[in-house]
Amino acid sequence: MNKVRKKIFLLLLISISAILFGADEKNNGKISFSTSNNPEGSIFLTKNVGIVKNTGDTEIFQSTSLSAPTREFIKNSREQKFLAESFIDKLALKTTEKNDESEEFNDIRVVKDIKEKISKTGKCKKAIFIQSLLPIIGEIHEDIFNEKERLDKIAKYGIKTSDDRDFLDELFTKYKVSDENINELQSKLIIIPKSLVLGQASLESGWGGSLLALDANNLFGMKSWARDSRSYRVGPNTYYKKYNTIKDSIYDYMLTLSRHGAYENFREAITDENNNSLQLVKYLNNYSELKSEYGRKVSVIIRVNNLLEYDS
Secondary structure, three states: HHHHHHHHHHHHHHHHHHHHHHHHHHOOOOOOOOEEEEOOOOOOOOOOOOEEEEOOOEEEEEOOOOOOHHHHHOOOOOHHHHHHHHHHHHHHHHHHHHHHHHHHHOOOOOHHHHHHHHHHHHOOHHHHHHHHHHHHHHHHHHHHHHHHHHHHHHHHHHOOOHHHHHHHHHHHHHHOOOOHHOOOOOOOOOOHHHHHHHHHHOOOOOOOOOHHHHHHHHOOEEEOOOOOOOOEEEEOOEEEEEOHHHHHHHHHHHHHHHHHHHHHHHHHHHOOOOOOHHHHHHHOOOOOOHHHHHHHHHHHHHOOOHHHHHHH
């Protein structure tokens, strides 16, 4: 942060020098500056034809060639420095807050971490929930993007190495493409907008407050056919998936929308040109027994909480 202060203050000094040069340009005098700090931290600006003396609380300017505007400007140097330092302090604080905010949630792994963060900071539950999920969604998006990029290259130039072959086999299995159809595989590698992920996660988990979310890290109400340690029992013959981390939950949700036959229309609708969550929700009728009402509920959450801003 000290480096940021120094750089900003140097820019301010350069700006001041430009003003002085413009005010006294008609005198054809060369301007040179020297800076020093007295115990009070005042900065002295001197011209090669003028002298600045300090007598404690008063600064005396002796010069025969400095123009009146220049002398007046220098007399106000202490006030200018105070204002400049105040500006630097505010800017440095904003920079620190921004950096802290971007790094503050990198250690969030499970939903209980979110609850603990809320209790420690006292911040709004919704804000903590959103900021906790954003970096995780970003990581998964980056992984999918890298897969898409490599797959597109193979589709264009063909399989060149054994690594390409292994990569394709892995994707065919993961996205459940049985006939090794690369075109079908490409259609299943989709980037789901962050606003939609946040909207569904908040609706299904009550902004991370449901027992299913807290105890099983299940943010999307994903049911389970298993009856073992990988599942979470909520009632007679009713089980939901249990995840080790939030990232596992988000990844499984995205994978479900990417490969399940019930969301084929959703995948066809989502493209680089059309990734507006408010348009895509109507293709999620199969996600819930609420059918079209489900999409309306997700849309309301996205609008009310301005979630679309996270897609830019």
